Amino acid sequence: MPPRLAWRPxxxxxxxxxxxxxxxxxxxxxxxxxxxxGQHVDVRLTADDGYTAQRSYSLAAPADGDLVELTxxxxxxxxxxxxxxxxxxxxxxxxxxxxxxxxxVWRPESKAPVLLVAGGSGIVPLMAMIRARxxxxxxxxxxxxxxxxxxxxxxxxxxxxRPDPGLDVTYLYTRSAPAGATRPAGRLLxxxxxxxxxxxxxxxxxxxxxxxxxxxxAADLLVALGHAPERIRTERFGPTGGG
Amino acid sequence: xxxxxxxxxxSRGFHGRRRPDSDRLPPGQYLVDDFPxxxxxxxxxxxxxxxxxxxxxxxxxxxxxxxxxxQALPMETPTVDIHCVTKWSKLxxxxxxxxxxxxFEDVETAAEYALVHSYGxxxxxxxxxDLLDGKAWLVHRFDGEDLEPRHGGPxxxxxxxxxxxxxxxxxxxxxxxNEEWPGFWETAGxxxxxxxxxxQRYEGD
Amino acid sequence: MTAxxxxxxxxxxxxxxxxxxxVTAATGRCAGCGLTGPVASLRVYGPxxxxxxxxxxxxxxxxxxxxxxxxxxxxxxxxxxxxxxLPD
Numbered sequence: 192m193p194p195r196l197a198w199r200p201x202x203x204x205x206x207x208x209x210x211x212x213x214x215x216x217x218x219x220x221x222x223x224x225x226x227x228x229g230q231h232v233d234v235r236l237t238a239d240d241g242y243t244a245q246r247s248y249s250l251a252a253p254a255d256g257d258l259v260e261l262t263x264x265x266x267x268x269x270x271x272x273x274x275x276x277x278x279x280x281x282x283x284x285x286x287x288x289x290x291x292x293x294x295x296v297w298r299p300e301s302k303a304p305v306l307l308v309a310g311g312s313g314i315v316p317l318m319a320m321i322r323a324r325x326x327x328x329x330x331x332x333x334x335x336x337x338x339x340x341x342x343x344x345x346x347x348x349x350x351x352x353r354p355d356p357g358l359d360v361t362y363l364y365t366r367s368a369p370a371g372a373t374r375p376a377g378r379l380l381x382x383x384x385x386x387x388x389x390x391x392x393x394x395x396x397x398x399x400x401x402x403x404x405x406x407x408x409a410a411d412l413l414v415a416l417g418h419a420p421e422r423i424r425t426e427r428f429g430p431t432g433g434g
Numbered sequence: 435x436x437x438x439x440x441x442x443x444x445s446r447g448f449h450g451r452r453r454p455d456s457d458r459l460p461p462g463q464y465l466v467d468d469f470p471x472x473x474x475x476x477x478x479x480x481x482x483x484x485x486x487x488x489x490x491x492x493x494x495x496x497x498x499x500x501x502x503x504x505q506a507l508p509m510e511t512p513t514v515d516i517h518c519v520t521k522w523s524k525l526x527x528x529x530x531x532x533x534x535x536x537x538f539e540d541v542e543t544a545a546e547y548a549l550v551h552s553y554g555x556x557x558x559x560x561x562x563x564d565l566l567d568g569k570a571w572l573v574h575r576f577d578g579e580d581l582e583p584r585h586g587g588p589x590x591x592x593x594x595x596x597x598x599x600x601x602x603x604x605x606x607x608x609x610x611x612n613e614e615w616p617g618f619w620e621t622a623g624x625x626x627x628x629x630x631x632x633x634q635r636y637e638g639d
Numbered sequence: 640m641t642a643x644x645x646x647x648x649x650x651x652x653x654x655x656x657x658x659x660x661x662v663t664a665a666t667g668r669c670a671g672c673g674l675t676g677p678v679a680s681l682r683v684y685g686p687x688x689x690x691x692x693x694x695x696x697x698x699x700x701x702x703x704x705x706x707x708x709x710x711x712x713x714x715x716x717x718x719x720x721x722x723x724x725l726p727d
Contacts, residue, residue, distance in 0.1 A: 196655035200443045233652040236445040242464070244450050247649060268468070270451045278447045286443050291651030293661035294679035403643050425680070427646045473684050474691040476644070476698065520687040555700075599688060622689055623705035623712030636707040 198235060198286040199223070201259065203279055209346045213264040213312070214276050215251060220287055225254035228323035229296035229316045229398070229426075232259065232289030236271060246271040249316035249400075249426075250290065253323035259287060262346055264312045295398065295426045299327035303396045303422075306388045307335040308409050310379075310401020313428060314339075314346050317400055325355050333358045334395075336387040338379050338405065341367040361387035379405070381412050391417030396424070403427040456525065458515060460630035463523040470522055471584045474618060478554040478583075478604045485588055487572065488607035489537060492545040499537075504572070504589070507532045512571055514594035516601070517630040529592060531573030534565045545610035549617060550591055553604040557617035560593065560600055560627070562610060569595055572605065597628040597635070644693075647681040653690055653704055657711055660723055668719040671699030678702075678721070 201218040209215050228250070235245040252260040265276035279285070297305060297320040307317040314337055324333060335354075339345065341364055354360050363383055368376040374383075389395040397418055399409045406425045413423050453465040482501045489497040499507075511530050517523045548562045564570070570593045574581050581587035586603030593600045599619050609615075620626050625634040633639060651663045663679040674696035681692040681701055689705035694717070701717040715721075 196652070198443075231648070231651070236448040236450075237442055238448050238450060239444050241442070242450050242452065244448075247652065274445070274448050279445070283446050284443045285445050288652055288655070291655050291661065292648050292663055292679075293651070294664040294677050295648055403645065425646060426648045427644070429643060429645055470687075472687050474689075475684055475693060475700075476682075518688075619688060619705075622703045622714050623707060623710070624688065636705075636710070637712075 196288055196291065198288050201234075201285050201287040203281050203283050203285075204258070206279075206281060209262050210264075210348075211343050212276070213262055213346060215260060215262045216275060216279070218259045218261070218285070218287060220257050220259050223254075223257040223259060224290070226250055226259075226290030227293075227296040227298065228253050228319035230290040230292045230319075231316065232261070232287050232291065234261070234271065234275075235286040235288070236274060237286070244270045250319050251315050251322075252319055253326050259289075262312070262315045262318075292426075295400075295424050297323065297396070297398065299323060299329050299331075301396065302331060304332040304389050304393050305334070306395045306397045306413075307333065308379075308384070308388075308397065308399040308401075308413075309335065309337045309339075310399075310405030310409070311339050311344065311428075312346070313399075313401030313405070313426070315400075316426060317398060318347055318350075320398065321355070321358060324358070330357055332389075334388055335360045336363065336379075336383060337361070338363045338365060338383075338401070340365055341376075342369050359387070363387075379409055379412070381415060384409070384412050384416055388413075388416075391419075394419070394422065396422055398424050398426075400426045401428060403429060458525055459523055460517055461633045462635075463517055463521055463630065466522040466524060469524065469585065470518070470520075472518070472520065473584075473603075474556060475554055478552075480553050480588055480604065482588060486607075487537075487589070487605065489541055490607065490609045491541060491543045492610050492612050493543070495542065497537075497541055501588070504532065504574075507536055510571065512573075512592075512594075514592065516592070516594055516598050519597040519599055519624065519628065519630075519635050528577055529571060529573040530575035531571040531589070531592070533568065534570040534572065535568065537572065538566060541610075543610050545612055547611045547614050549609045549611055549615045550600075550602045551606055551609065552602045553606050555618075556602055556604070557615075558600050558602050559615050559617045559620055560596065564593060564596065565608070569593060595629075597625075597630055599624065600628055644682040644684050646683055647677065647679040647692060649683045649686075650678060650681070650690060650692060650702075650704070653686070653706065653711075654713075656706075657704075657713060660725060662721065662723060665721045665723040667701060667721050669694040669697060669699060669701055670717050670719045672697040673719075 201220045205217040231249040248261040263275045692702040703714040705712040
């Protein structure tokens with residue numbers, strides 16, 4: 192019987208800039224029970240007068256001992272993300288509860304092809320799945336469609352520049368496409384999913400993650416393309432994707 | 435540690451979105467600069483030509499106002515402090531609306547309790563006397579502008595002396611009852627009355 | 640902060656304080672319209688002043704969770720049943 196979910200002390204072990212507005216944080220959490228790619232954690236901050244705030248963040252990497260890796264995007268009007276992206280330093284402590292979320296997960300034992308559709312910071316849990324696939328030496332075919340405003344917002348750019356064999360990556364930009372791009376800037380459309388995704392007849396497992404509006408639009412398009420609703424798993428981050 | 439003590443993990447340098455305290459704050463509250471939007475469901479959209487506000491008495495008398503009739507009533511511009519049970523407060527918020535005393539002028543009732551109900555299904559309950567004598571308004575403007583839907587527009591109730599969950603957004607009417615009828619949050623663990631000065635947040639406080 | 644909804648994945652942590660198993664993968668049946676589906680696909684509002692999970696079909700309230708100091712109130716009256724996968 193797994194232990195009941197409780198807040199665990201977590202110490203920041205490493206920081207890396209992910210994009211102009213995001214950072215990857217690696218916490219050491221003694222006793223961490225491990226997790227599945229796609230799961231998330233709740234992070235709680237306590238000020239010295241006892242005031243607390245908590246937010247949920249997806250795990251960015253597969254289980255690795257007592258290390259818990261998150262990628263946090265800064266939202267200047269937020270309460271927690273400015274602390275995690277601008278203030279916290281190696282050695283500082285937060286509390287982490289998890290792992291949670293048993294539905295939006297990918298298991299390496301699963302053999303169906305996988306379609307990942309990311310909107311902005313929705314890439315995080317999908318990156319955990321991509322990294323878990325690599326860690327497991329899996330040859331399951333993966334396709335990633337990564338929608339974001341512009342190139343400056345890309346997370347994991349270097350890692351996705353040389354995708355693992357069997358992983359196809361398609362970027363689409365909604366505000367500003369790079370010079371020479373064949374697809375003009377604009378929101379995700381049916382054709383994007385048809386070209387960058389798997390045909391419905393392949394019966395892929397689809398994972399869609401990002402702000403609520405993006406997820407609902409993408410899921411509707413996948414259904415329109417013939418993907419069975421039971422094979423589409425969604426995780427909504429809320430309108431801005433964080434806070 | 436010789437036995438289990440819960441030691442708080444403090445996150446160095448974390449303060450949250452708060453502003454410095456004021457002595458006008460009830461216990462446990464802090465000031466905010468923005469106006470947080472809290473909700474229990476989708477924002478209702480109510481066209482004004484279909485909007486109505488009703489008071490139903492315990493004797494099944496109904497008093498009804500259309501939007502035009504509501505707009506024709508004498509308006510006040512109360513400036514009040516508001517306190518949310520989630521601990522944020524705003525001081526000197528300005529509204530425009532009709533006092534519940536005006537709406538209740540011709541209402542004959544011996545009932546002691548009120549159940550406020552809203553478009554979208556939200557409900558909240560309070561003693562009728564907490565709605566009268568200058569304690570509550572049906573408002574349609576906030577801070578000099580029409581009340582936005584996410585803050586309860588076209589019209590909401592404000593009852594500033596109680597925690598703000600009693601100030602029902604998208605209000606549709608008030609039912610007068612001889613017995614208490616706990617509303618949405620009151621049946622989910624929140625306090626039946628909700629006085630911020632006695633810090634009555636949860637059931638049992 | 641806006642009033643847009645999240646989904647039932649956001650219930651995983653809070654419900655994990657109460658249930659020993661992850662219920663986001665459990666299948667619930669709406670008491671309003673009878674729609675069944677994973678708890679993860681519910682429309683979730685909150686977390687303040689409480690978590691309110693609504694049916695993606697009819698928007699009726701399926702579940703409410705309020706967390707106070709030392710207590711949680713869980714109201715499941717909008718759920719007819721929950722089917723949870725457990726190990727043998």
